[in-house]
Every structure is written in C-alpha cells, then in structure tokens.
Amino acid sequence: MSRKRKAGNDNGPTMYKHEPRAKARAHNLTVSTASNGQQRVSVSTSTVILQAPPPSPICDPPSIDFDDSRNDFWSENGAIPFNPDNMETMGIKLPPAKRYQNSDAPLVSWLGFRNIQLDERMRYEGRGNKMFDSTCPDCLIKNLGRNEGTYRCEDCYGREMLCAGCCANRHRTLPFHRVKVWKEGYFRPVALRDLGVxxxxxxxxxxxxxxxxxxxxxxxxxxxxxxxxxxxxxxxxxxxxxxxxxxxxxxxxxxxxxxxxxxxxxxxxxxxxxxxxxxxxxxxxxxxxxxxxxxxxxxxxxxxxxxxxxxxxxxxxxxxxxxxxxxxxxGGRAYDPRPDRVEATAPGELAVLCRACPVPGMNLPDDWQDTPPERAFIYWLSLAKDACFRFKNRLRSSDAKDPTLGPGWAYFVDHGPYLEHCKSYATEEEVIGHLVWAESAAPGSNAGAPTASETCRRARGE
Ligand SMILES: [Zn+2]
Ligand SMILES: [Zn+2]
Ligand SMILES: [Zn+2]
Incomplete structure (x- = not known):
C-alpha cells in the first residue's frame, strides 16, 4: 500500500504546492549583556519570503512492535483490547503528524493576501461590475425596457441594482431589509416605506x-x-x-x-x-x-x-x-385552561429544579432512609449561603409604578409576606460576620435520621 502511494506521489503531494506569495518583514529583538553588566536591547529587521514549507515526506505505514515482556500478559488475558489512548504503551509506533503552514501559522499565510482582500472589501461596498451596466434585471425579465437600477439591498443576496418599483416588489415579504440608493456618487440609506412598501x-x-x-x-x-x-x-x-x-x-x-x-x-x-x-x-x-x-x-x-x-x-x-x-x-402556564392562567402561577412553580440536588422519589434510592449512620452524610442537607447577590437589580422607584411581575414564582420569595416575616425580627440583635451552616431533617422525617441533601452554591452571586 505504501509503495502505491509513493509511486503516485513522486513529486510530493500536490495539494500544498503553494507558490511563493509575497515578502514580509520580521522584526527581531536581541538582548545582550555588556561587560559592565548592563543589558542592551537591539532591534534588527529581516525579510521573510512567505511560502509553504517543503512537502512532508511520505510516511511509512505504522509498524507494530509488541513488547516481548508483555506477550505473556496478553496470552494470559486474551486478545489485545483496542484502546487508542494506549497505543504508545502497547509499543505501536505512530508516524509523526504532518505539519502545514496554513494550519500552524494562519496569519502568516494571510499576510500576503491583505492588499487583495482590502480591495475586495472596498469593491463590495461599491457597485462592482454594475458601474458599467446598471440596468434593472427585473425590468429586463418582465420586458419593461432598460430601466436604470440605482437601489440595492444590503440584506438580500446578490447585491443587484434595481429600479425603485422592482426593489419595492422584491421586499413585499422582506419589509425590514436595509436598502440604499446610489446618488451623487455614493450609496445613501433609504426607507422601504418611501418606496411604497x-x-x-x-x-x-x-x-x-x-x-x-x-x-x-x-x-x-x-x-x-x-x-x-x-x-x-x-x-x-x-x-x-x-x-x-x-x-x-x-x-x-x-x-x-x-x-x-x-x-x-x-x-x-x-x-x-x-x-x-x-x-x-x-x-x-x-x-x-x-x-x-x-x-x-x-x-x-x-x-x-x-x-x-x-x-x-x-x-x-x-x-x-x-x-x-x-x-x-x-413554565407551561399556557396549558392551564383558566382565564387567569398566568396570575394563578403557584409560588416557586417557575423555578427550574436543580438536577444535582437529591430529591426523594426522583433521584434517590427507595431505601435511602435506611442508610447506616456512618454513610448518612450522603443525604444531609447542606446549605451554602452567599450574600453577593445583585440585589440592586431589584431597586425600583415604587411597587406601584414598577410592579413585581412574578411574586415568589421562581427564586425570590414574595416580597409582601417576606416583609411581614421580617417585622417579627426587626428588634432582634443582629449577628455579624458569621456564615450559618444548617443540618436539618427533611420534612416528614425524624430529626437525626438521614435526610434529603441539598447543596446549592451560587459562587458567582448572580
Ligand atoms: Zn425594475
Ligand atoms: Zn432585501
Ligand atoms: Zn382586513
């Protein structure tokens, strides 16, 4: 197989036969140390010819050499399992990967094309070959004569120059396209409504x-x-x-x-x-x-x-x-047949459940409550609190002008009941500078028994 490949590629692969494209200047920094210990930095400039590297030599097919010391192991354990990650350790020598300039240094390849690409971008903004003949193509098709096309759409494909009527016709179903008209030597924007759309x-x-x-x-x-x-x-x-x-x-x-x-x-x-x-x-x-x-x-x-x-x-x-x-x-509220289906949203109904949180009946084993005490920590409730939430996003002039849209429907509790709750603790002395870690039993279970575990951490505070 390798002979066939070599025979057909005596002159090397043809795909990467780039001609020398252009020259570029390379700037080199050299740092030297003088006898007095001072460092000196000098800059030199050299010219680099941008061309493809010589074609890579055709590689021989991979040769497979097994380590004799391992033969006993494989004969004892059956066939060699296929594991591409393990080829090196199995003694299989792989040919070195081919290197291509355009993949390794794409910017270097592109340098020689900058002038042409700049010209093409300027041409794209101008009229292109329509500057020699700007006849409206749609009028020609409809046998309406050779009308001059001065309107061009920036969003339609083709960049054709049309007359006003044909441009409006084409945009009956595309009323939000950006159209320009060639006037006094440049394109200026025009609203489709002014063309009658x-x-x-x-x-x-x-x-x-x-x-x-x-x-x-x-x-x-x-x-x-x-x-x-x-x-x-x-x-x-x-x-x-x-x-x-x-x-x-x-x-x-x-x-x-x-x-x-x-x-x-x-x-x-x-x-x-x-x-x-x-x-x-x-x-x-x-x-x-x-x-x-x-x-x-x-x-x-x-x-x-x-x-x-x-x-x-x-x-x-x-x-x-x-x-x-x-x-x-x-949240699926559109499927609620009640006329006030949105307002009837229940507290927390729009919150997306955390998939990682173990929930009894959903992603816990049936006998999770029988876990021995030494492994009960798996189901403990762990709450991590982070006070860096962006509460300023909730600042507003007043609830009358800027009402809460979903009170308690997702991740924030309803503000009204929450304030009522806070009233009960308004006179309590505040404890500052402590994170509170709580371990508690799941609802309905006995205190001290293994509980459903929940660890919700919002490290980014958002
Ligand atoms: Zn036309
Ligand atoms: Zn268009
Ligand atoms: Zn109607």
Whole structure:
C-alpha cells in the first residue's frame, strides 16, 4: 500500500504546492549583556519570503512492535483490547503528524493576501461590475425596457441594482431589509416605506395586498429588527364578519411577529427575531439592553449624520416583558385552561429544579432512609449561603409604578409576606460576620435520621 502511494506521489503531494506569495518583514529583538553588566536591547529587521514549507515526506505505514515482556500478559488475558489512548504503551509506533503552514501559522499565510482582500472589501461596498451596466434585471425579465437600477439591498443576496418599483416588489415579504440608493456618487440609506412598501396586518391578507377597511398606524411607527431601526408604514386590518369587532391592534401585531411596547396605540415594536436574539445575547454574552440598543443604532447609521428616533426606553420595556413571558411560557402556564392562567402561577412553580440536588422519589434510592449512620452524610442537607447577590437589580422607584411581575414564582420569595416575616425580627440583635451552616431533617422525617441533601452554591452571586 505504501509503495502505491509513493509511486503516485513522486513529486510530493500536490495539494500544498503553494507558490511563493509575497515578502514580509520580521522584526527581531536581541538582548545582550555588556561587560559592565548592563543589558542592551537591539532591534534588527529581516525579510521573510512567505511560502509553504517543503512537502512532508511520505510516511511509512505504522509498524507494530509488541513488547516481548508483555506477550505473556496478553496470552494470559486474551486478545489485545483496542484502546487508542494506549497505543504508545502497547509499543505501536505512530508516524509523526504532518505539519502545514496554513494550519500552524494562519496569519502568516494571510499576510500576503491583505492588499487583495482590502480591495475586495472596498469593491463590495461599491457597485462592482454594475458601474458599467446598471440596468434593472427585473425590468429586463418582465420586458419593461432598460430601466436604470440605482437601489440595492444590503440584506438580500446578490447585491443587484434595481429600479425603485422592482426593489419595492422584491421586499413585499422582506419589509425590514436595509436598502440604499446610489446618488451623487455614493450609496445613501433609504426607507422601504418611501418606496411604497406597506406592512399590512391581518392573517387573511397576503403580503403586498391591502385591507379595504384598514387604517394606517401612527406615522412614527418604528420596528426594531436585528439589522437596525426601521421606520415602517403599517396598516391595521378591520375586515371582520358583521357583528364581530376587529382584533385589537396589539394582537394583530403579535400575530405578525411584531412585539409591541404597549397594548395601547403602540408606536414601537421589536420583531420576535430581535427579541430572541437579545434574550440569547443577554444570557450568553452578558450584553446589556443599553449596549444592544446602541449596536442597533450604529448598525443603522454609523456616521451620526442621520437623526434616528430614540426608542431605548421602549426597548428596555420590551426586553423585560419578553423575558418574563418567556419564563411563564417555559413554565407551561399556557396549558392551564383558566382565564387567569398566568396570575394563578403557584409560588416557586417557575423555578427550574436543580438536577444535582437529591430529591426523594426522583433521584434517590427507595431505601435511602435506611442508610447506616456512618454513610448518612450522603443525604444531609447542606446549605451554602452567599450574600453577593445583585440585589440592586431589584431597586425600583415604587411597587406601584414598577410592579413585581412574578411574586415568589421562581427564586425570590414574595416580597409582601417576606416583609411581614421580617417585622417579627426587626428588634432582634443582629449577628455579624458569621456564615450559618444548617443540618436539618427533611420534612416528614425524624430529626437525626438521614435526610434529603441539598447543596446549592451560587459562587458567582448572580
Ligand atoms: Zn425594475
Ligand atoms: Zn432585501
Ligand atoms: Zn382586513
């Protein structure tokens, strides 16, 4: 097998035959010590030709040499088990791994491509080959003549230059794309609403059609999407059978995947996609609402020359409501048939159970209570307390203006009963500087008997 490979590759592998690409300068630091003990640092510069290393020699197939001293062991214990981690100790010699410059030092390989990549990025922002012929391709297909295409979408694939009408047609189902128009030698942003794109609400209306009885929403209607802040022309739907009132606007918006900041005459919405993205980023990347909104703002206009509507406060409201509703949704509250299904949530119902905590009947052996005393520690209740929680997140102006959304539903107890409890101990002298470790029996078991154990540690205090 190895002969075949060698015969077919007399000149070495062809995949890695890189031509010399370019030169780069390498700067070297040399530290020398003079006779008086002083250290001197000198800098020298040399030129390095960027090229691939010579092809690696073709390796022979692995030869397997067994250690004679182990033969007795294997003959006594049967066949040799396959264990790739153990090949070295079994005496199997592996060929050295091949080395490639592009894998070992990818930045060095890339240095020679910088100029071309810079040019390509500049070209991508410009018109490319459309600067020689910017005829609208959609008009050509429809036999509408050679109309000049000056509009380009930053989010559609293809970067085609279209006329205003064709650009609007293409974005009936993509109303939150960012479109630019080539004017006076550069691209400038233009709102799709100015091209005539209308977001028609109502499940019975196909994109691009209008409801005869619908009304235009507020002229300052803003939609926050993952790619920026959009001024949108939207219309409600009022075509319902006689005797049935039209659906509330906020419900129409929700059914269109637009999350309104308020149920009453909303002027700001976030797309569901945006809300999911922020929820994920805040959990995984610790991105705050402030930084996320600023990113949206700069993604819409990074020059500061366009006056954008400020919907930051509306966005923080959106984020808080979305998170709360997600918690209620994941708690399965939507399946409760009662009309007040959310308010009927029981204390602690939305908390996610700790999988590591032993719970009788769930992840403990049936005879856990019969454990001998010397092993009873396995089921002791161990509580670790950490006082570094970010309680400032619970600071608010007043409960009347900023009400608790889920009192006692998850990890915090209901504040009202908690304050009543605290009243009983208000005059008690405080013990300072001690951590309290408690060992107690599980409910229903005798004191001193083995108990269910729970160790909950929140080392990060969040
Ligand atoms: Zn056209
Ligand atoms: Zn588009
Ligand atoms: Zn309608």
């Amino acid at each position: 209308i977001v028609q609400l109502g499940e019975n209306h196909a994109p691009g059609t209008l409801c005869l009885f619908g009304l235009d929403l507020n002229k300052d209607f803003i939609v926050l999407h993952t790619n920026g802040i959009h001024s949108v022309r939207a219309r409600s739907c009022s075509c319902t059978p006689p005797g049935i009132p039209p659906l509330d606007l906020y419900q129409q918006l929700l059914r269109a995947g637009l999350y309104p900041a308020t149920p009453f005459d909303p002027k700001t919405c976030g797309t569901f996609e945006l809300m999911r993205l922020f929820h994920m980023l805040s959990l995984q990347g610790r991105v705050s609402a402030y930084h996320f909104y600023n990113s949206l703002r700069y993604n819409t206009d990074n020059t500061g020359t366009v006056k954008l509507p400020d919907r930051y406060r509306a966005f923080t409201l959106l984020a808080r409501k979305w998170r709360h509703e997600a918690m209620v949704k994941r």
